[in-house]
Amino acid sequence: MPELPEVETIKLGLQRKIIGLKIKNLQVLYPKGVQFDPKEVSGKKVKVIGVWRRAKMLGVDLDNVILSKTKDLDSYATLQNDNKLTLLFHLKMTGQLIFVHNSEKLIGGHPTEDMKGQMPNKSTVAVFEFSDGSSLYFNDQRRFGWIKLFETQEVKADNFKKLGKLGPEPFDSDFTWEVLKTNLMHHKLMPIKVAIMDQSVISGVGNIYASESLFEAKIDPRRKVNSLSDLEFKKLYQGIKKSLETGIKHGGSTRAHFVNVEGEKGYFLDYANVYGKEGQKCHDCSGKVEKIKQAGRGTYWCPSCQK
DNA sequence: TTAAATGTTTAAAT
DNA sequence: CATTTAAACATTTA
Numbered sequence: 001m002p003e004l005p006e007v008e009t010i011k012l013g014l015q016r017k018i019i020g021l022k023i024k025n026l027q028v029l030y031p032k033g034v035q036f037d038p039k040e041v042s043g044k045k046v047k048v049i050g051v052w053r054r055a056k057m058l059g060v061d062l063d064n065v066i067l068s069k070t071k072d073l074d075s076y077a078t079l080q081n082d083n084k085l086t087l088l089f090h091l092k093m094t095g096q097l098i099f100v101h102n103s104e105k106l107i108g109g110h111p112t113e114d115m116k117g118q119m120p121n122k123s124t125v126a127v128f129e130f131s132d133g134s135s136l137y138f139n140d141q142r143r144f145g146w147i148k149l150f151e152t153q154e155v156k157a158d159n160f161k162k163l164g165k166l167g168p169e170p171f172d173s174d175f176t177w178e179v180l181k182t183n184l185m186h187h188k189l190m191p192i193k194v195a196i197m198d199q200s201v202i203s204g205v206g207n208i209y210a211s212e213s214l215f216e217a218k219i220d221p222r223r224k225v226n227s228l229s230d231l232e233f234k235k236l237y238q239g240i241k242k243s244l245e246t247g248i249k250h251g252g253s254t255r256a257h258f259v260n261v262e263g264e265k266g267y268f269l270d271y272a273n274v275y276g277k278e279g280q281k282c283h284d285c286s287g288k289v290e291k292i293k294q295a296g297r298g299t300y301w302c303p304s305c306q307k
Numbered sequence: 308t309t310a311a312a313t314g315t316t317t318a319a320a321t
Numbered sequence: 322c323a324t325t326t327a328a329a330c331a332t333t334t335a
Contacts, residue, residue, distance in 0.1 A: 002313065002314095003313055003314090006313075056313095056314075056315095090314085090315085091313090091314090092313090092314050092315075092330095093312070093313060093314055093315095094312080094313080094314095094331095094332080094333085095314095109313090110312090110313065111313090112333090123332085123333095140331095140332095141312095141331085141332060141333060142312085142314095142330085142331055142332050142333075143330085143331050143332070144314065144315080144330065144331075144332095145314090164315095186324095187324080187325085188324095189324080189325085190324085190325075194325090197314090199314090199315085206313055206314070207312090207313055207314085208313050209313085269313090275313085295325085295326070295327090296326080296327070296328090297311095297312095297314095298311075298312085
């Protein structure tokens with residue numbers, strides 16, 4: 001599930017909580033979801049030194065050196081990394097990462113009721129047990145998600161080339177509306193909503209934020225890419241950034257921050273303008289939100305203000 | 308019972 | 322060859 005904002009939120013949470021911890025054991029409950037030998041990271045010999053995100057993937061850098069203190073958690077990992085290991089997570093549609101320490105819980109990913117309950121549960125794929133007694137649970141209802149193990153320098157080389165053909169990160173400074181237009185125009189005849197979700201066009205936008213972005217930009221999701229004007233590409237560029245920012249601001253689709261048993265409040269979908277709002281009144285006009293199907297996926301939009 | 312669910316890969320069709 | 326669509330993956334829930 002998680003799209004960029006959800007994975008970003010999880011990243012920010014884990015950076016605060018697991019950096020510096022040593023992995024005592026990796027327990028695997030669903031072997032297909034863990035594509036390496038768990039012994040390679042078990043036995044207290046590796047320590048978490050960094051957590052990062054690329055597209056919808058989450059990386060956890062491991063090392064066995066003593067670290068000096070740094071404020072910037074992002075650059076932490078890149079300081080010293082030669083021939084060290086990196087865990088790579090993809091949560092796909094229904095993945096969750098749940099960090100538990102004493103009575104505290106950090107949850108992120110696909111929102112379900114059981115994520116608040118006892119761990120592990122029936123959807124638990126793997127459990128990282130740290131030497132301080134805390135644990136990180138990787139749950140995945142539909143079991144599409146996975147964890148892989150790479151050499152850090154290998155996975156980070158050439159702007160994460162190993163991870164596939166990935167478009168620019170939406171918040172990188174070299175991502176401009178012109179870049180967005182150029183990449184989208186590789187799919188001239190595709191409906192704009194379908195094209196936005198291609199990860200080689202732009203990284204991290206999935207089904208929720210594609211609908212939200214087009215609503216922000218007031219563009220009909222069925223429009224062919226080559227029918228957009230430059231002004232509309234600019235509006236779409238802004239719409240993508242705005243909807244992703246809003247998602248991150250609200251902690252992604254899940255709370256994804258610390259809670260003490262109580263405290264479960266709303267999540268991003270409560271703030272969405274159109275996603276999941278079929279039949280409801282449009283936030284911006286007097287129209288009604290509709291749902292259509294595009295490339296096998298649901299698209300939500302307001303026909304009266306998205307032209 | 309059928310459809311759909313926040314993703315990606317691969318095969319098939321155009 | 323390039324582009325686009327559909328199926329597949331596995332499970333739960335409406």
